[in-house]
Amino acid sequence: MEKQVTVSKRGKRKIKKGQVSGPWIFLRKTVQYLTLAIFIALFVWSRQDGGPANLINIPMRMDPLLILANLVASRTFLAGSALALIVILLTIVFGRAWCGWLCPLGTVLDIFPLNRWQKKRLAFSDGWRRVKFDFVIVIFVAALLGNLTLLFFDPLALMIRTMTVSLWPALDRIVTAVEAGLVRLPILAGPLSTFDNWIRPAVLPVQPVYYRDGLLFAAVFLGVIMLDLLAARFWCRYLCPLGGALGWLSKLAILRRKVGTECKGCTLCTDICPTGTINPAKDYASDPSECTMCLDCLEVCPRGQTKFLPVFSPEKWTGYDPDAKEALLAVGVTVAAIALLKSAQPAKRQSPFLIRPPGVRETNLDVVAFTKCTRCNECIRVCPTGGLQPAVFDAGAAGLGSPILASRLGYCDYSCNACGQVCPVQAIPPLDLAKKRERVIGLAYINENRCIPWSDRRPCLVCEEMCPLPKKAIQLEEAEVWGPDGQRVTLQLPHVLRDVCIGCGICEYKCPVSGEAAIRVYMPQVEVPF
Amino acid sequence: MGKISRRDFLKIAAAGTEAMALSALLDACGKMLTTSLPPREQPAASLQSPNPESTSETAPASSGTIQTTTETTSDSTGTPLLPPDIVVTRGGEPEALVRQAIAALGGMEKFIPRGANVVVKPNICVAYHTYEYAATTNPWVVGTLVKMCFEAGAASVKVMDYPFGGTQQEAYEISGIKEQVEAAGGEMTNMLSYKYVTTQIPTAKALKTTDVYEDILKADVLINVPIAKQHSSSRLTLGMKNLMGVIQNRGALHMNLGQSIADLNALIKPQLTVVDAVRILTGNGPTGGDLADVMKLDTVIASQDIVAADSYATSLFGMKPEDLDYIVIGTGMGLGRSDLQNLNIQVIQLDG
Helix, strand or coil, X not given: CCCCCEECCCCCCEECCCCCCCHHHHHHHHHHHHHHHHHHHHHHHCCCCCCCHHHHCXXXXXXXXXXXXXXXXXXXXXXXXXXXXXHHHHHHHHCCHHHHHHCHHHHHHHHCCHHHHCCCCCCCCHHHHHHHHHHHHHHHHHHHCCCCHHHHHCHHHHHHHHHHHHHHHHHHHHHHHHHHHHCCCHHHHHHHHHHHHHHHHHHCCCCCCCCCCHHHHHHHHHHHHHHXXXXXXXXXXXXXXXXXXXXXXXXXXXXXXXECCCCCCCCHHHHHCCCCCCEHHHCCECCCCCCCCCCHHHHHCCXXXXXXXXXXXXXXXXXXXXXXHHHHHHHHHHHHHHHHHHHHHHHHCCCCCXXXXXXXXXXXXXXXXXXXXXXXXXXXXXXXCCCEEECCCCCCHHHCCCEEECCCCCCCCCCCCHHHHHCCCCCCCCCCHHHHCCCCCCEEEECCCCCHHHHHCCCCCHHXXXXXXXXCCEEXXXXXEECCXXXXXXXXXXXXXXXXXXXXXXHHHHCCCCCCCCEEEECCCCCCCC | CCCCCHXXXXXXXXXXXXXXXXXXXXXXXXXXHHHHCCCCCCCCCCCCCCCHXXXXXXXXXXXXXXXXXXXXXXXXXXXXXXXXXXXEEECCCHHHHHHHHXXXXXXXXXXXXXXXXXXXXXXXXXXXXXXXXXXXXXXXXXXXXXXXXXXXXXXXXXXXXXXXXXXXXXXXXXXXXXXHHHHCCCEECCCCHHHEEEEECCCXXXXXXXXXXXXXXXXCEEEXXXXXXEECCCEEECHHHHHHHHECCCHHHHHHHHHHHHHHHHHCCCCEEEEEEEEEECCCCCCCCCHHHEEEEEEEEEECCHHHHHHHHHHHHCCCHHHCHHHHHHHHCCCCCCCHHHCCEEEEECCC
């Protein structure tokens, strides 16, 4: 079954990928799995009633790409973001060790080494490696112009988004389906009840939460994994913007791979290298921008000629590192793209149904989509009702992956302020609960053509009942009207008090009218940025 | 993660698919079984109202209730004396109010057979406010009932409600009910989506089929502990309306709310209803949030007859039983009595 990747020149030793072992590999794998476990644990603990917000968002605050791009775009320094220095320092000492040892996406790619199924080795030109570097240029130029859309592709953001929107809901559905079956066996009633009362609240939602685009985001993530069919760690080699940023930083790395003089050119290291950076044509040298410090080559070398030694001069630019011309092109394209995006905006006007998380609207209509939100989707993860969803087209192209409140799927819980607390960059302001309860997210309006009392002439008033405000924002007016059967009936008709409503959306969520709700939250004044 | 060969992977995948198919099958069988059962069987402790006016002529025969005679009363209490229809206790701490009320009804032992599995259903409708705001049932009223159930020999006491605003865990916590229930040895149960059983209500006029929470259907004894609150569409939410917490899809009920509540009460019949009026909410209900809408009455109303308990509770708001649709319809359906003038009401004033 296992495809043998290579036979050494003399045919003496065969190496299968992933079969290298040794203390360094063991240590690396231990660190990788441990980090992934911690990442998942923090994800699981990212709930409204979960861990402290400044603990569960630590992975995001450690991500230098998210933090630096946010710093450039928002021109605001947040003390909590200093954690990113850890990864920066780590890279300056050890090169892209983040990618090989810590990155949860990297570990997931190692767990599913699809490239083993590769029938024929596909030769990807090294030129592809430039994509990730261009990506970095584009992200930072866009950030300078106040746009953070492409952080959508940050590996941590990809992980959190996929786990939140696709993986966990699917897991919940499967567990619930199995439970629904098992509960019919009376002897399992006890264990199931214990599971539901004690284990489930810590791991899965008690009340099901729905995401619109679970399939779409799963496909994106699956695509990233499937790229491994083309080459090992395809994402990390050619595309990952965080990898690109750390790669450039690794030009300064102190610890670098060197090949000793006794090397006989057996090519074992070349064949084993997961990023394919060991070049036989250059005396088996490698590029620190590409090396993930996985140490496979160290363990596989039969003569002990692979060494990692301190070097104190910056590494030279390689052929695939963008040159001035290419960099300038990337800058130009980005500027043009952002200019187009911004020029299209006033003409297009935003949808009045684009509702942002609590507290965002006052600061600036689109601060979330453009200058602050890192698309990490932690807010979406902690939202207990599933009201917050990652935007696909809702907020325009630039708003991709930013949080919107989709009131038909979930509402802003009157007793929750978790999204603002967990946001690593304060794109959603960290309001205390009393303040959050006063923040106007939007405004409800009644569509009298759909509303049951208004159009069907039947009693309903679910919206009034649901309104969480101490002085209800929905008031009832009693009126004598023609009933459905031609008789005069007295009905209570709901009205929204515009100055009281905070737009939490529970009325829209609970409205019993099928399809589009008869009461909806919208943005009463849409500011058009000129 | 070790390497999995393709064959192993297929094996695992096949096993997984089988397991899921099997569970789906079991699920389907289970649903068939449960739906073909009569909706609810009353345990022996159920007691028919002593007044002959509301006997089985009007009571729905097909609802599956087992009509028990007054013999049960003499058996369990040892005396042929009938307890009051409604007990009202006033002016004391919640625990004393509840204990006195239940004692006057004949003691908890009358309702709880030894070893019974009890469900207590308070009103925990939202996760927004603490109990002082009177949006959720007083935690000590619930806690005391749980204690008394165990004292009477209950095997298990589960407490549950499905809030419409906020999550269950949050609501259980903020209402203070979780703390008191767990202190009393009871279990706060999370209500899960898969445990609803589609159930027919043969006598229903509006709510003919609904999904009811399994634990409620299976409980030996159900104790209903509403809090008395203002509510726009039904005017007041009391005991009968509180049972809406055990079904899914409540929004659709609102178009014919009075009839739907009465229909639901034809299916779900608590052995005991204890209306918490320690504090009542007089406006902006059922969610509340303004202490100006709260009145502290230090009152508890207990009855085996849910309609009677609700009927008396209307008086706390200066209303009459006829003011509430569901009481009128429920009385008409023979679910209980609302003729307060003919009922034996015992009012106990505590000096607390």
